[in-house]
Amino acid sequence: MTAEQTDKADALMGGLRRASAGRLTVFLGAAPGVGKTYAMLTRARELQRQGLDVVIGIVETHGRGETQALVEGLPVLPRRQTAYQGRTLEDMDLDALLARRPAIALVDELAHRNVPGSRHERRWQDVEELLDAGIDVYTTVNVQHLESLNDIVHQITGVRVRETVPDALLERLRDIRLVDLPARELIERLGAGKVYLPDQATQALQAFFSPANLTALRELAMQTVADHVDADLRETRAARGLDGLALQRHVLVAIDGRGASEYLVRAAARIAERRGAPWSAVTVETGRAAVAADRRRPAEQARQLELDRAFALARRLGGGSETLHGSDVVQALLDAAAARGARAIVLGRTRERPLARIVNRTLTQQLLQRGARYELTIVATPQARQRARRLPEMVALGRGGREPVLAVLAAAGATAAAALGERLLGLQDVSMVFLVAVLLLASRTRMATAVIAAVLCFLAYNFFFIEPRHTFFIAAHRGVVTVVLFLVAALVVGRLASRQRMQVLALRAANGHATALQHLGRALSSAADLGEVIAYGASVLRDTLGAEVWMRLDGGIGPANRPVALDDKALAAADWCERHGQPCGRFTDTLAASDWWFLPVLTERGTLGVVGLRFGREVAHLPFEQRRLAEAMVEDIAQAALRAGLVAELETARVSSETERLRSALLSSVSHDLRSPLSSMIGAADSLQRYGAAMPADDRRTLLDTIRLEGERLDRYIQNLLDMTRLGQPGGLTLARDWIGADELVGSAARRLQRYMPEARIETRIDPDLPALYVHPALVEQAIFNVMENAAKFSPPATPVRVHARRIDEARMRIDIADAGPGIPEDERRRIFDMFYSVERGDRGRQGTGLGLAIVQGIVGAHMGAVEAVPGPDGMGTVVRIELPLWDRGAVGATPP
Secondary structure, eight states: OOHHHHHHHHHHHHHHHHHHSOOEEEEEESSTTSSHHHHHHHHHHHHHHTTOOEEEEEOOOTTOHHHHHHHTTSOBOOOEEEEETTEEEEEOOHHHHHHHOOSEEEEOOTTOBOOTTSSBSBHHHHHHHHHHTTOEEEEEEEGGGBGGGHHHHHHHHSOOOOOOBOGGGGGGEEEEEEEOOOHHHHHHHHHTTSSSOHHHHHHHHHTTTOHHHHHHHHHHHHHHHHHHHHHHHHHHHHHTTOOSOOOOOEEEEEOOSSSOHHHHHHHHHHHHHHHTOOEEEEEEEOSHHHHHHHHTOHHHHHHHHHHHHHHHHHHHTTOEEEEEEOSOHHHHHHHHHHHHTEEEEEEEOOOOOHHHHHTTOSHHHHHHHHOTTSEEEEEOOHHHHHHHHSOOOOOOSOSSSHHHHHHHHHHHHHHHHHHHIIIIIOOSOOHHHHHHHHHHHHTTSOHHHHHHHHHHHHHHHHHHHSSSTTSSOOOSHHHHHHHHHHHHHHHHHHHHHHHHHHHHHHHHHHHHHHHHHHHHHHHHHTOOSHHHHHHHHHHHHHHHHOSEEEEEETTBOOGGGTTOOOOHHHHHHHHHHHHHTSOEETTSSBSTTSSSEEEEEEETTEEEEEEEEEOOTTOOSOOHHHHHHHHHHHHHHHHHHHHHHHHHHHHHHHHHHHHHHHHHHHHHIIIIITHHHHHHHHHHHHHHHHHTTTSOHHHHHHHHHHHHHHHHHHHHHHHHHHHHHHHTSTTOOOOOOEEEOHHHHHHHHHHHHHHHOTTOOEEEEEOTTOOOEEEOHHHHHHHHHHHHHHHHHHSOTTOOEEEEEEEOSSSEEEEEEEOOSSOOOGGGTTGGGSTTOOOTTTTOOTTOOSOHHHHHHHHHHHTTOEEEEEEOGGGOSEEEEEEEEOOOHHHHTTSOO
C-alpha cells in the first residue's frame, strides 16, 4: 500500500470513527465574557426549532439576564446534589443525561473541575463518556484552558491556569466556532459588571484582562481555530485522494526529567499539531536512575515523578510515550527516531558542561554530528533562559553529599595502600594502586564521583609520591609526563568502568521486565481454560508487582480471587472500566477515590474483562516503568484469555459435530438396519393373514420361521442399543459373575449364530485343561457372538470362521476369532471398535448397526480384559483377539473380586 493510500485510509477510518460516536462542537473564546455561552444557547434554540432533541446538561449563566432569557424554553436536566464538608454542592448529573439520551447535550465550561466524589475528576471526561455513548455535545472553553497552550498563556499573562483540557479531545471535533470580541469592548463589558462583580472586575483589569494580554489571547485563539481548520482540510483532501497536502512524518521529543519536561512536551505537541504529524515523548535510562533507586536518593525520585507527569501529559495531548534503555543516549534517540520514521527531534538546551562542550561531547553536539538526516529543534526552556541571564557558576563537584565523601575515602585508602606497598613491598611505581581505586569506585558509583576520585588520586599521587614529595611541584619533565598520563588514564578508566556499570544496570532493568513477561507467558501457556488463565495470571501479577489482584474475565472470577472482596465503590469502578474499556481508579483521573487501579482486558474482540490492582498505602506514586509492565502483563493475559475462549469454542464445536455425527449414524441405523427385519416380519404376517387358510403347511411354517428369525434379529439390534446405553452410563452395567468354562461360552455363541445364519460355518479349537472363567456368562457370550457374527458376514461363502481358545500365561486366557475376509488396514484397526464406525470392511456391513464391536470392547473392558484386531495368518483376513483374566477359585470363592 502506498503512502497516499495509507493517508486516505487513515482519513476515511477517522471519519467513520467520528460518525459512529457522538460529535463535539466547541465554542472557543479568548477570555471569559466574550459570549461563548450566549452563542451556544442561541445555536441550541435554532436546532430546537428544527425539531432536534436538545437538552441542557449544565449551563452557567453567572446572573446575566440575556443569557438566562435564552435558557427559558429549553429542557434543563436537574442537577445532581452532593454533600461535601457540610455543604451541598451541585453539578451535572451524568447518569441522568446518559439515560435521557438526547440528540444534543449542552455542557458549559469544559475545563470545569467536578465536585469531589464524582465519577470523573474533570468535566471534559464526562463529555468523553457522552460522546462514547453516541450523544452530540455542544460545549464552551477558553483558549487558555487548552493543555498544549498552558506554557504560552503563562508567558503572556503571568498566570498559570490549573484547569486544562487535553488537546486529544479536540480530535473528536465536528465543528469549532470562534466567539470573538475586541479587547476594548470586552474591557467595557468588564467595567460594566457584565462579566465579574465590580470588586473582582477591578482586580481582573489590573492583571489578566489587560489590553496587551487580551490581544495576544485573541491571536492565540484565532491561530488555534486556523490550525484545526487546516488539519480538517488536510484530512478531507486525503480522504478524497487529493495530493498536495500530505501529512508530515513523526516528531520525537526527548526529555530527561531534570526540569522543563512538561514544557518540552507541550512545545512538541504544538509543533506536531502544526505539521499534522504524529509524535511521541521518550526518555533514555542509562542506569544512573537504577543506582539512585537502590540508594533511595530524593533527587532521583523527584526526577522519576517528573517523567511520569510528562508522559501522562503526552498521552493526554494525543502523543505516545516510551522509556528507552541504553548506555549511549544519542544512539538510543537516533534508533528510536529511525524506528518511528521520525523527521524531527525536539529537545531542550543541554546542561552547562564546559569541559564536554570543549571536546564536542554534549548531547546537542553529538546529535548534530551523528543525526545529520534529522531536523533538530532545540527549545529554550525557562530554566535555560534563567541560567543564561545569570553569571556562569562553577560546576558542582557532586550531586549528593555522600558520593564526594566516598571519593575522598577512596583517595585516602589508595594513598595508605600505596604507602604500605612502597614501604613493605618495595614498590617503585604505585600509580596502579590509585588506578585500581578509581576503577573500583567507578564500578559502584556515577561518572561524576569517579572523576572526583580521579582528580583526588592525581593530587595525592603527585603530593606524596612524586619528587619532590609533599609539594605539588614536579622537578623532572618525565615526572610531569607521568602525572599527566596518570590523570588521563584515571579519567579514562573511571569513565569506562562507570559506563559499564550503567550498561549493566540498564540491561538488568530491561531483563527484569523481560523475565517477568516470560514467566507470565510460561504460566499462561499451560492454562487449559479461562479459570486457569485467571488463576495463573493473578498469581504472577501478585508475585511480580507485589499488589493484591482481583480479576474478572468474561464474567468469571477465578479461585485466586476468592479471598479478595470488593466494596460497592470499587465494584462500580470495575464495572465502569470494563464497560468503557479505559483505566480508572487509583493513579488515574477517573474514580480516583478508589483504592484499586483497574485496567481493562482488551482484545480484538472487545473488552473481555477487568484486572484490579491494589498497592499498599505507602505507594503514593506508581513509577512509569512499573505501570508499563503491569499494562504489558494485562495485555498478555488478554491474549491468553482470548486463546482459551477460542479453544473452548472449538471444543464445543467439535463435541457438537461429533454428537451430530453419532445422531445421524443412529438415525441411519434405525431407518435402515432396523427397518429391514420389520419389513420382513410385516410381509410374512400379511401373507399369513391373507392366504393362510389356503397356504400349504410348509409355506406357513416357512413364513412363521421368517417372523421368528427376523424378530430375533430385531431383538439383537435393540439389545445392542440397550447394552451400549448401559455401557455409556456410570454404574449402568452390573456384573453378575459366575464360574463357566470357555468351551460352554464358545459353544453357546456358535449354536446361536448357526440358528441365525444356517449357512455360517464355525470351526472351534479349545485347548484341554483350560480353567473356568469367573465372568458374567450372558455378557461374555454376547461379546463372543458379536465377534463371530461380524466374522461370518465378511468371510467368503463356505469358508469357516475359526475360533481358538487357549491359555497364554498363569493369569490370562485368549480367544482368537479369525475370518478369511479382505482384512482391515492397520490405521483402521483401532477405529472398528468406535460406535457407528462406517466402513464396508468393518462390522457395519449392509446389515450392521456399527455397535457390535463397540459393545464387545465395553463388555471385555468391564471384565478387566482387552480386545484388539490383528492381521490374519499370512496376512489374510482379520483376527479379533479377546483376552480375559483368570481368577483363583480358592481365593475368589463366591464373592466377586
